[in-house]
Amino acid sequence: MExxxxxxxxxxxxxxxLFGFDGKELKxxxxxxxxxxxxxxxxxxxxxxxxxxxxxxxxxxxxxELTGLRGIYMEQYYAFGDxxxxxxxxxxxxxxxxxxxxxxxxxxRPVSNYAKQANWxxxxxxxxxxxxxxxxYDKGLEKIKRRIKHQPxxxxxxxxxxxxxxxxxxxELVLGKxxxxxxxxxxxxxxxxxxxxxxxxxxxxxxxxxxxxxxxRKYAKLFGKEIxx
Amino acid sequence: MExxxxxxxxxxxxxxxLFGFDGKELKxxxxxxxxxxxxxxxxxxxxxxxxxxxxxxxxxxxxxELTGLRGIYMEQYYAFGDxxxxxxxxxxxxxxxxxxxxxxxxxxRPVSNYAKQANWxxxxxxxxxxxxxxxxYDKGLEKIKRRIKHQPxxxxxxxxxxxxxxxxxxxELVLGKxxxxxxxxxxxxxxxxxxxxxxxxxxxxxxxxxxxxxxxRKYAKLFGKEIxx
DNA sequence: ATTACTTAGTGTAGAAAATACACACTATAT
DNA sequence: ATATAGTGTGTATTTTCTACACTAAGTAAT
Numbered sequence: 001m002e003x004x005x006x007x008x009x010x011x012x013x014x015x016x017x018l019f020g021f022d023g024k025e026l027k028x029x030x031x032x033x034x035x036x037x038x039x040x041x042x043x044x045x046x047x048x049x050x051x052x053x054x055x056x057x058x059x060x061x062x063x064x065e066l067t068g069l070r071g072i073y074m075e076q077y078y079a080f081g082d083x084x085x086x087x088x089x090x091x092x093x094x095x096x097x098x099x100x101x102x103x104x105x106x107x108x109r110p111v112s113n114y115a116k117q118a119n120w121x122x123x124x125x126x127x128x129x130x131x132x133x134x135x136x137y138d139k140g141l142e143k144i145k146r147r148i149k150h151q152p153x154x155x156x157x158x159x160x161x162x163x164x165x166x167x168x169x170x171x172e173l174v175l176g177k178x179x180x181x182x183x184x185x186x187x188x189x190x191x192x193x194x195x196x197x198x199x200x201x202x203x204x205x206x207x208x209x210x211x212x213x214x215x216x217r218k219y220a221k222l223f224g225k226e227i228x229x
Numbered sequence: 230m231e232x233x234x235x236x237x238x239x240x241x242x243x244x245x246x247l248f249g250f251d252g253k254e255l256k257x258x259x260x261x262x263x264x265x266x267x268x269x270x271x272x273x274x275x276x277x278x279x280x281x282x283x284x285x286x287x288x289x290x291x292x293x294e295l296t297g298l299r300g301i302y303m304e305q306y307y308a309f310g311d312x313x314x315x316x317x318x319x320x321x322x323x324x325x326x327x328x329x330x331x332x333x334x335x336x337x338r339p340v341s342n343y344a345k346q347a348n349w350x351x352x353x354x355x356x357x358x359x360x361x362x363x364x365x366y367d368k369g370l371e372k373i374k375r376r377i378k379h380q381p382x383x384x385x386x387x388x389x390x391x392x393x394x395x396x397x398x399x400x401e402l403v404l405g406k407x408x409x410x411x412x413x414x415x416x417x418x419x420x421x422x423x424x425x426x427x428x429x430x431x432x433x434x435x436x437x438x439x440x441x442x443x444x445x446r447k448y449a450k451l452f453g454k455e456i457x458x
Numbered sequence: 459a460t461t462a463c464t465t466a467g468t469g470t471a472g473a474a475a476a477t478a479c480a481c482a483c484t485a486t487a488t
Numbered sequence: 489a490t491a492t493a494g495t496g497t498g499t500a501t502t503t504t505c506t507a508c509a510c511t512a513a514g515t516a517a518t
Contacts, residue, residue: 010280012239012310012321051239051319055310079308079323081241081284090280092241094308165466182468183506200514206464207514394494411497412477435493436484 010090014059015046015133016074017095017140018067021157022102023166025122026173028137029067030129031115037087038130044137045118046093059096066118067100073156074098077143078136085132097140099156148174149229152193155214163201163209164188171229191227193219239319243288244275244362245303246324246369247296250386251331252395254351255402257366258296259358260344266316267359273366274347275322288325295347296329302385303327306372307365314361326369328385377403378458381422384443392430392438393417400458420456422448 018029030042045066049058059074074096081092102120121127129137148154154170155162168184188194195215200208247258259271274295278287288303303325310321331349350356358366377383383399384391397413417423424444429437 010239010241010278012241049239049310049321052312054312055308055321076308079284079305081278081323083281083283092278092284094310163466180507181466182508185467186469187505201466204465205515207466207512209466392495409478410495411479414496416476433494434486436486436495438495 010092011048011086013046013048013091013093014055014062015044015080015093015095015136016059016063016066017044017097017137018063018100019097019123019140019144019157020100020102020120021170021173022120025124027102027120027122028126029118030121030127031066031118033130034114034116040116041130042121042127043115043130044133045114049094055094059094063096063098069098069100072098072100073153078139080132080136082132093136095136095140097144099144099153101157101159145174145176150227152214152219152227161197161199161211161213163211165209167212175229187229191222193222193227239321240277242275242277242320242322243284243291244273244309244322244324244365245288245292245295246273246326246366247292247329248326248352248369248373248386249329249331249349250399250402251349254353256331256349256351257355258347259350259356260295260347262359263343263345269345270359271350271356272344272359273362274343278323284323288323292325292327298327298329301327301329302382307368309361309365311361322365324365324369326373328373328382330386330388374403374405379456381443381448381456390426390428390440390442392440394438396441404458416458420451422451422456 016029020027020029029045031045033039033041033043045062047058047062047065049055050061053061055076056074059076060070060072063072063074064070076094076096079092079094081090083090085091085093123141126134126137128134144153148171154167154174157170158166164185165181167188168179168181171184172179193215194212195218197211197213199211201211202208245258249256249258258274260274262268262270262272274291276287276291276294278284279290282290284305285303288305289299289301292301292303293299305323305325308321308323310319312319314320314322352370355363355366357363373382377400383396383403386399387395393414394410396417397408397410400413401408422444423441424447426440426442428440430440431437
């Protein structure tokens with residue numbers, strides 16, 4: 001019911017919580033601000049939604065501009081709009097999260113003029129964040145904790161080919177608790193969305209593990225059925 | 230990362246999907262528009278977010294203005310912002326849902342000048358909706374289907390005192406499938422969030438059922454534990 | 459070649475939860 | 489008293505969850 005379109009001084013932006021996994025730790029991408037307000041503070045990367053782009057497009061563009069990445073699973077999860085959240089005016093922001101595999105082949109493109117630097121920081125030791133970004137991050141983590149139980153998002157954090165131990169490691173980091181190896185394997189294999197490859201892990205100084213791949217086709221067939229961890 | 234605050238011609242609104250239950254059917258509140266665009270079409274009630282209110286406050290105000298109701302469980306669930314969604318300009322809308330018990334004591338306040346009429350229409354026979362409101366509604370229904378499995382939202386659709394059969398009826402309507410009576414009762418009682426009253430249903434021409442009440446205190450104690458249907 | 463080391467990979471028994479299923483009870487209306 | 493309509497309950501079976509420990513395989517060092 002939007003009858004009238006008054007001219008309002010409000011700004012609509014998107015902030016991204018980019019979770020990254022380097023094989024060891026969960027990290028998020030933060031930017032060190034170079035301008036007031038919150039000069040020298042760390043903040044979530046974000047930007048203003050353009051006039052002719054959809055929200056998802058806008059989020060993809062922002063992610064691309066900040067990281068050079070495309071084709072990443074990304075989803076909006078909450079809008080933050082308290083009148084006082086931005087000291088210079090009314091800014092309503094829509095938060096998106098993305099899950100990204102770090103390291104490996106291509107590195108992230110350096111990030112532009114917005115900031116002194118951009119860096120992947122481990123979530124176990126985050127600095128104080130600008131604006132209400134701590135709140136945005138907290139809600140984002142909560143969201144992926146829930147979602148990893150029901151949706152195949154863990155694979156976004158891993159290379160295309162991965163071992164079950166690596167997969168378990170991702171679940172443990174996101175959920176913040178240890179899982180039983182045998183039960184984990186039993187369950188994850190029983191979903192039937194993993195394809196066991198004829199390949200083994202390489203470059204390790206111990207017994208090499210079998211590699212698996214997430215099978216999108218099989219997952220698509222399951223649709224409707226709920227996966228549950 | 231919102232450095233600059235340009236002046237943008239975008240409007241930010243909230244649309245509400247108000248689910249109502251009258252003891253028999255699930256309904257949603259719709260408004261028949263009295264102005265172009267989409268004159269004479271049915272639409273979701275909504276309004277523009279004020280400059281000094283938070284999003285939740287705004288949603289509560291809008292709900293109050295349209296229905297006279299206060300203190301209703303309400304939650305944002307998705308932002309819709311395709312550039313073409315409003316023919317007269319860029320309107321980004323944040324969708325909220327609310328669950329409301331219909332009928333009974335106090336009736337809804339009549340709805341203002343926005344519309345020719347407001348009406349509760351059964352979700353089994355909805356008219357074509359203005360704008361992208363069908364999409365907003367669909368997503369809302371999907372959302373409460375998920376949420377009713379994990380959160381105690383069903384009680385918002387029922388009077389304070391209700392029978393287990395009524396509760397089951399709500400679950401069946403929202404989930405869109407029949408449930409087994411014995412198993413339903415076993416499970417819902419096992420959560421320990423219902424208080425059995427010493428009262429019985431009145432005014433029925435058959436054996437009167439025991440009344441129950443949702444016990445918020447007990448539910449609060451459970452926090453962390455997941456309820457699952 | 460042997461050994462030490464490190465991680466991969468596997469099975470089972472018991473507990474708990476989910477499911478399927480049918481009939482007797484109670485209040486009211488006639 | 490009888491018909492009616494919804495209430496309220498128990499159990500056996502299947503499925504899923506949990507807890508738990510050792511052998512196999514490959515690498516590295518000697």
